[in-house]
Amino acid sequence: MATFKRFSVRRRRVCKFCAEKITYIDYKDGKLLGYFIPERGKIIPRRISGVCSTHQRQLSTAIKRARHLAILPFVSD
Amino acid sequence: MVRTYEVVFVAVPTLTNEELDAFVAQMQGVVEGRAGKVVRIDSWGKKSLAYRIDKHREGYYVILTLEADGAIIAELERRFRVTDSIIRFLSVRMDEDLKRSEKLKAARRRKTARSAASKAAAAAGEAQEATP
Numbered sequence: 001m002a003t004f005k006r007f008s009v010r011r012r013r014v015c016k017f018c019a020e021k022i023t024y025i026d027y028k029d030g031k032l033l034g035y036f037i038p039e040r041g042k043i044i045p046r047r048i049s050g051v052c053s054t055h056q057r058q059l060s061t062a063i064k065r066a067r068h069l070a071i072l073p074f075v076s077d
Numbered sequence: 078m079v080r081t082y083e084v085v086f087v088a089v090p091t092l093t094n095e096e097l098d099a100f101v102a103q104m105q106g107v108v109e110g111r112a113g114k115v116v117r118i119d120s121w122g123k124k125s126l127a128y129r130i131d132k133h134r135e136g137y138y139v140i141l142t143l144e145a146d147g148a149i150i151a152e153l154e155r156r157f158r159v160t161d162s163i164i165r166f167l168s169v170r171m172d173e174d175l176k177r178s179e180k181l182k183a184a185r186r187r188k189t190a191r192s193a194a195s196k197a198a199a200a201a202g203e204a205q206e207a208t209p
Binding site: 021023024027028065067068069070071072073074076 | 085087126127128130136138140165167169174175177178181182185
């Protein structure tokens with residue numbers, strides 16, 4: 001029962017970037033990247049967000065660039 | 078070797094608009110003086126930083142899109158480093174990413190065109206069979 005509940009909350013979806021046909025993840029788009037950064041400031045793992053491996057790699061590079069430019073935080077709490 | 082670059086820099090919020098404009102014009106001069114091309118200048122204006130940098134909580138964001146070679150980028154970065162009012166900068170080479178992005182978009186267009194064409198052909202074939 002508990003397993004079922006957890007599964008329904010964190011269900012695997014199709015990759016957001018593939019679904020929206022985004023071919024380049026822009027590091028300047030703080031709003032989009034912020035979606036993959038919870039309160040703590042860490043990058044959400046693929047197994048939870050459902051992002052495909054190609055896009056996860058691009059996403060992590062974009063997030064790291066954005067952090068350098070203070071568009072996104074390194075840590076926040 | 079001319080490549081497309083995107084250069085972003087963050088200036089201190091204490092700068093006046095005139096000083097910032099003068100600095101941007103100076104950087105533009107650097108690029109154009111070395112046979113580079115400034116394709117686009119984007120200014121976000123004053124934006125709050127995600128964390129404090131040298132006690133600053135805000136910064137002016139300016140994004141330059143250039144067609145230039147590596148030497149120009151090196152010179153720009155050197156100038157950013159010696160200028161105290163620049164607190165952050167980042168240069169990204171864009172041409173390969175743009176090429177990849179265009180390629181994927183073209184492939185997608187071809188695919189949709191092909192499926193549309195095959196559907197049309199199937200419909201035409203059915204119509205032909207029905208006529209005699």
